[in-house]
Amino acid sequence: MSASPDGASGLATLALEAAEAVRSRLGDLRPAVGLVLGSGLGSLGDEFEDEVRIPYDEIPHWPPVGVVGHSGTLVAGLLEGVPAVALKGRAHLYEGHSARLATLPIRVLGALGIRALFVSNAAGAVNRGFKAGDLMLISDHLNLMGQNPLTGPVVEGDERFPDMSVAYDARLRAVVRDTALAEGIPLQEGVYAGLLGPSYETPAEISMLERLGADAVGMSTVPEVIVARAMGIRCFGVSCLTNLAAGISAEVLSHLEVMETTERVGGRFRLLVRSVLGRIESEP
Ligand code: HPA
Numbered sequence: 110m111s112a113s114p115d116g117a118s119g120l121a122t123l124a125l126e127a128a129e130a131v132r133s134r135l136g137d138l139r140p141a142v143g144l145v146l147g148s149g150l151g152s153l154g155d156e157f158e159d160e161v162r163i164p165y166d167e168i169p170h171w172p173p174v175g176v177v178g179h180s181g182t183l184v185a186g187l188l189e190g191v192p193a194v195a196l197k198g199r200a201h202l203y204e205g206h207s208a209r210l211a212t213l214p215i216r217v218l219g220a221l222g223i224r225a226l227f228v229s230n231a232a233g234a235v236n237r238g239f240k241a242g243d244l245m246l247i248s249d250h251l252n253l254m255g256q257n258p259l260t261g262p263v264v265e266g267d268e269r270f271p272d273m274s275v276a277y278d279a280r281l282r283a284v285v286r287d288t289a290l291a292e293g294i295p296l297q298e299g300v301y302a303g304l305l306g307p308s309y310e311t312p313a314e315i316s317m318l319e320r321l322g323a324d325a326v327g328m329s330t331v332p333e334v335i336v337a338r339a340m341g342i343r344c345f346g347v348s349c350l351t352n353l354a355a356g357i358s359a360e361v362l363s364h365l366e367v368m369e370t371t372e373r374v375g376g377r378f379r380l381l382v383r384s385v386l387g388r389i390e391s392e393p
Contacts, residue, residue, distance in 0.1 A: 149371025299324025312356025
């Protein structure tokens with residue numbers, strides 16, 4: 110019988126088998142940093158040196174990704190001299206994957222030995238002081254997805270009750286802030302609310318999120334950070350605010366607008382992330 114992601118040893122086995130398949134193609138490379146590249150932000154994965162590209166469908170057990178703008182490739186190599194592995198495209202819970210399976214890629218990155226995880230996403234701006242096109246350093250999150258990827262039997266090596274009081278590492282966040290300042294890249298900072306989707310929010314929901322302390326809203330990232338924290342991996346991340354959230358502007362939301370904005374600010378995003386990696390070489 111093949112292993113199932115629902116069981117504890119099953120999920121660990123699937124992750125190890127997937128990691129082994131990846132490792133066998135990486136040669137001497139030992140990635141220290143993992144990057145999850147969100148909607149429209151994947152082109153950073155085309156800037157690696159000595160790159161190895163592995164389409165997701167060549168990795169056993171990998172959850173399929175099915176959104177326009179996600180190409181579904183693992184890219185490993187050197188970025189600013191740092192051995193790194195990037196995920197171009199991610200599985201979302203709204204595609205119907207269980208949170209345990211959707212976060213298998215994070216377990217694979219952990220098994221490959223990453224010590225820090227950078228997460229990125231496209232998100233709607235909830236904070237009225239923010240604009241479409243702003244980049245936002247994630248200071249914390251609200252898990253409003255109705256699911257937690259750690260439910261079920263505890264996976265070997267995980268904390269059962271991981272501390273989330275500093276889910277987004279304070280030192281790595283400081284590096285991102287310092288880097289943005291040094292590069293002259295405007296950077297907001299705030300709380301990311303993760304909702305299940307796939308429908309965008311109603312204005313009433315955005316008004317609720319505002320009161321709950323959210324600065325941005327999206328449909329990803331939260332499960333990945335929860336799993337990474339359970340594995341003891343330090344996390345940090347940036348949201349690309351692609352639109353004002355529902356009701357904050359009179360405009361109708363569309364995935365096309367999301368993709369157009371990431372295209373417009375992608376250069377700034379890539380410069381920030383590359384420059385941060387150059388600075389954390391000695392950190393993780
Ligand atoms: N809401 C949820 N997810 C999103 C949004 C939004 O406004 N923009 C980009 N991803």
